Amino acid sequence: MNDQVSDTAKGLEDPRDKHPKPPFNKQFQPFPGLAGKMDPVPDHGEKSYVGSGRLAGRKALITGGDSGIGRAAAIAFAREGADVAINYLPEEESDAQEVITLIEEAGRKAVAIPGDLREESFCEKLVHDAADQLGGLDILVNNAGHQKSNESILDISTEAFDRTMKTNIYAPFWIIKAALRHLKPGSSIIGLSSVQAYDPSADLYDYAQTKAATTSYVKSLAKQLGPKGIRVNGVAPGPVWTALEVSGGQTQENLVKFGDDTAFGRPGQPAELASIFVQLADNTGSFATGQIYGSAGGSGQP
């Protein structure tokens, strides 16, 4: 038996008690929030993700790579052999620097490009700088997202609506357009959908529609770019313990019981989604395009 097999045989992990369960302490951080200040601090795979060269030599850009699901993807990509550029907001520098250190500890090149994705000119510069510093680009993860809970549609100002749309819909549009000149056949684009695309919550009127839009852009673009050899897929998480949820994404009431309605009675941790991103980027997943991969703890697909 090789080491890998014996390790697996040793360690069955029970998904029910693998990670923290509600009730969680009430906590609020101003947007965008820091993973490092959450209680408990999310598990992004820092201590657990083991790579096996699946993305050797690949070059990835991950928006929102400082924290949460994007950080889990960044750690996994680096440990699989990819060089990784991350984008984030300037307020998130401390989270971002932790990720930069983790990528470098994996022996890969790390590129940090802070900036606000609501500006078209910044999105273009981001892609240009990432490709320039990485020496190319063949994995693009449009992961950054804005979510703000509002009890009523009447509470959503035009400015707030615009922030959600610009971050979640316009930014991927601008970034993909800028990235196309770099993406060669074999490249992979990954978008972040959500259970909200299929079963929207009453308090996420604006956010939910951006996730439905993401599902649709993934399916449209997969058909458009398939003939060019570029794959486009999406990931649809359920409740995952991240900074977005403690910085206005959920009401305090929902946060305390966050994830209690899943089959395991707990939210997911970012680390539990990392391998999906690897699979979608890897050459071995070459027939998967236009697909939405769910990871929601028991519900969430149509």
Ligand code: NAD
């Ligand atoms: P997160 O807060 O850790 O990550 C979101 C990131 O978006 C932030 O780190 C920030 O860098 C970035 N961002 C937001 N506005 C930005 C802007 N204007 N300019 C640049 N960057 C900006 O939270 P997360 O939960 O890991 O979110 C990642 C993705 O997963 C999002 O698209 C989110 O909608 C999606 N998602 C999350 C959940 C969940 O339960 N956490 C469920 C379904 C989908």
Ligand code: MG
């Ligand atoms: Mg963050």
